[in-house]
Amino acid sequence: MTQSFKRYIVAGLVCSLVAATGCKKDFLDTVPDNITTLDNVFTNRVMSEQWLARIYSRIPDPWNQPYTTQWTAMTDEADYTWLALSMNNGALTPDGSAGYWNAYYEAIRQSGIFLKNIDKNEEMLGLPNGAELVRQYKGEARFLRAYYYFQLMKIYGPVVLLGEEPGDVTTDYQIPRSSWDECSGYVVSEMEKAKADVPEVHVTGGGAPDLVQTGRITKGVISAVQSQVLLFSASPLYNGNTDMADFKNPDGKPLLNSTFDKEKWKKAADAAKAVIDLNKWSLYQENNDDPFLAGYYSSRNLFWNGWKQEAIWTRASSNYWSEWERHCAPRNTQGNAWNGIGVFQELVDAYRMADGKGIKDGSSAYTEEGFASGKPGFYADNTSKMYVGREPRFYAHITFNGATVPVVAKSGQTYVGYFFTGNSGKQGAPRDWPKTGYTARKNLHPNTNFNPSVSVGRPAMLIRLAEIYLNYAEALNEYQPGHGDVLLYLNKVRTRAGLPALEAGLSQDEMREHIRTERRIELSFENHRYFDVRRWKVADQPEHHQGGAFYGMNMDKGTALGDVAFHQRTVALTKSAWDRRNYFWPVPQADIDRNKQLVQFPGY
Template sequence: MKTIKYITGCVALCVILMTSCKKDFLSTPPTDKIGNASILSDTSLFEAYVINRYIGVKLQDKEDDNTGFGRGFQWALWSSLTDESIYNNDDNTWVVQQGQLAPNNLGDAGTIWARSYRGIRECNYALSVINSLPLSAAHKNNLIGELEFIRAFRYQDLIRNYGGVVLIGNKVTELSDNLQDPSLFNRATITESINYASAQLDDAASKLPLDNSSVWALGRATKGAALALKSRLLLYAASPLYNAGTWQAAAAAAKAVIDLGKYSLFQGGYGQLFLTPSSNEIIFERLFYPVTAAHLPIELDNGPNSYGGYGGNVPLQNMVDAYHMSNGKAITDPTSGYNSQNPYVNRDPRFYATILYNGAPYRNNVIQVFLPGGKDSNQGSNPQNASKTGYYLRKFANDNYSITNSNEAGAQPWIYFRYAEILLNYAEAQNEAVGPDASVYQAINTIRQRASVNMPPLAGLSQNDMRAAIRNERQIELAFEEHRFYDVRRWKIADQTENVPAYGVAVSVNVASPSGYNYAQKIALTGRAFLSQHYWLPIPLSEIQTSNGQLKQNPGYTN
């Protein structure tokens, strides 16, 4: 039987695997190879093929078997390549944290190039045959928009990690393709790459439905998802690292999502947002079936050691210190009321929904990272899983789910786009374009003053002060959601944020202290470093070699 081929990087290698990703809308045949003839003769199989393009197969250790667009719920989160957290037991993340990236060693970031071009090739195949299928014109139009969105998402992942990329267009690559074909290896400029993906999203937005429905199920791309991705792309394009667009265009792209009038901020509690599928704040998400979610549950991966958790992605003191006091003042402000020996009192409410700290209430108990004898320290049970930083991750975890029984957990959505990001995109772009006008304050204060947060509104700031405030707000509001890695790079401040040691906290019992403990800074991971070439990832050496050296490496890396 002839099988559909796909590519790793720009070279075709093997057959497409059709596997369920446990999405709410996904129901596919139990086969793992589907021939061309079957797909072309059965519209339900073709639709299943399109739906499965939201996921990809496992390409390296410690990845989910059905990897989505992002790293959600897969061992090390992308936050553990930043100043947000470290992955307690490494799992190929420390090579990035310690500045050892190389074309032959990308650590946890090693599969982006391969997975993205595989996905692009798969979308191109579907687009090349869709007009031969007996589908209604309207539904065919929707599917074309969906494929264009998925393809643009893959290009976005390439662009934000590598800069200018190879634009394949609609070409369906085959094993027999001539390696001298320049379309396989010539990298476009960043501007050309972003313009191409943006144009695809414009077309996708014109074809996709505004709402999910019984036909267009939850979890599939909509018009809002396409416009949200365009907003992110154009925000990146205008940023200093890219220098490939304008802030005015970025503001307009975010405004287009706002003007849909469809989305609003979730008012049921900041922490609850990440446990609630399909709220009005969510623009695009990955959904999982309850109970039977086939991936490592976040409760098990990140839970404290005394509860049976692996203590995986542990927040850094660097991140903890970014949370302001509830009066809106930074902890470095001597008038803020911050007490370094009672450090977790009166902080931004989002802190308590995101970080587990010494004394934090948790599962009818409290977190104990103190020494001597704290049950969640390295003197507690399962000491190999005790946090190296003195903190554990609360965000995304559902305390009603079991930690030790992975068949009873893991059904939370993974949110790719939500309305708060769009408001922050708009605030940043508009502030850079014209300064802090009323619409900038409206966007950012709407986030700060929603129910359960209620932080003081910003007022009377200069453009520079507003820039700093927006950057801090992104860091807090979008913590651990795969933004920080790209934000500090596009702002070109990673040489500052990523060259700071990975700090944690050492907690010791002291009955004379107001809190009952002494708190002291410690280094949780040694050797943290960032070099100028790390603003972009290196293209994997295997891809350079496969192209016979035609594919050009990013500056600063030696093949």
């Protein structure tokens, strides 16, 4: 990263300030030189705050799927009809993996520049609360720098820590990777430093919570992210992993810990419990005399009604309408919907029956034989019985053949038909059909319309309390199986969703499977599954398989809703066989070539 990068960043800021002029190729040649210097950026309050906003902008948008945030389609959750992803087809190479690496390191450098220069801003320091404001901004930038390191670590494994100084063209960047433990220790420590400088909550001048500041860093946000970091560090991929002893620096230094440390699970449990004990958030729950409807509406409406009480960290802006909702909505919705985020049968089968039992656990309530009478608001007459009697979240998260239209429907349309000749089937559509016979329904607002355009505004939840409950239950089950809190907090998530509570007496292994299944369902499509199966080190196991054949219904068959020919488990997509190298992405080859101390993950 050179001085030209500095000029590039400043030019971007200048362009945002001079929209009337436009950002032309020769713009920097036509303005005074002092406008494009770092000194001017960090003596001007507005430009300094824009610099910080630019750092924030790198926070990933969880619902900007399928073209930006793509983790869902690199798992056993869903397929993006229009895209062939290199992780899935075995074509991921060091020459094609630069996107996340470069973007997050740019954000790390921008954070370092901000931290080094913001104290020069006399205009800001001259405000009545100037010193406090500068301290808060530095805390936010310090946290964000650590957060972007964590994002890199999740994708690439142990990374290069650049230190406090942002460096310049004279800096020696021949730096090896730090070990995972060194990276995670640094991230948690930096976040702890940042925590001292950010507020408990952002408030207005009158002391009320300031919703304009939604998404800004608080002490609670930092504690929640620390919980995530420590959960990763305690997990089998990073704790006691003897299978990756060949992943080491040129000097022989191991990068992943091959010695299991049970105390890491305690640290993860304590960190999650510390977030819970802040008592700032609660699970969103809706009341209804019908327990099924209470679970259904609590799960469905969480994303637009519940974020104020359950969301710990949000992203104020999200492309959920133009990307997620439009790509998930079936073709028979009002306007132009694209009907192509296809849910795999593997995830469909993970949802339990209403009695809380899994379909693979021998629930007598499950059958794939025959067709049912309709359930108003949920599915039509002649819907397959395989979709009847499922848990409430199934109907909130999955659109299946016969399901009611999830958003505003075209005139006369009441249900979704994914069979071959159906209103959202394969016939008559070159590509706007799901390969699996299902689409994602989660976070699709029922009032969403594509003609005329109607979007129900809401922030995107990055971390919510249900995740923290599951973090705590998982870590505590690994550290102290049988502790009452494991069942207590797992059941809080289950019962909110309309499932009966599990009873005491389960073994550690049984509880582990319940927790993992609950994460798979509760956090589906929220970009957890990709990382969960890797940190658990189970991506090669049949029940969690991430390679090979994935199933759905037979999209080439069916001329009516109740056609048996459509309702046959069929291979919808075959991914390349799982390979150990898929646990991490390769570092871009250009960086390997430049930095002779930087090792590639074995297998690339």
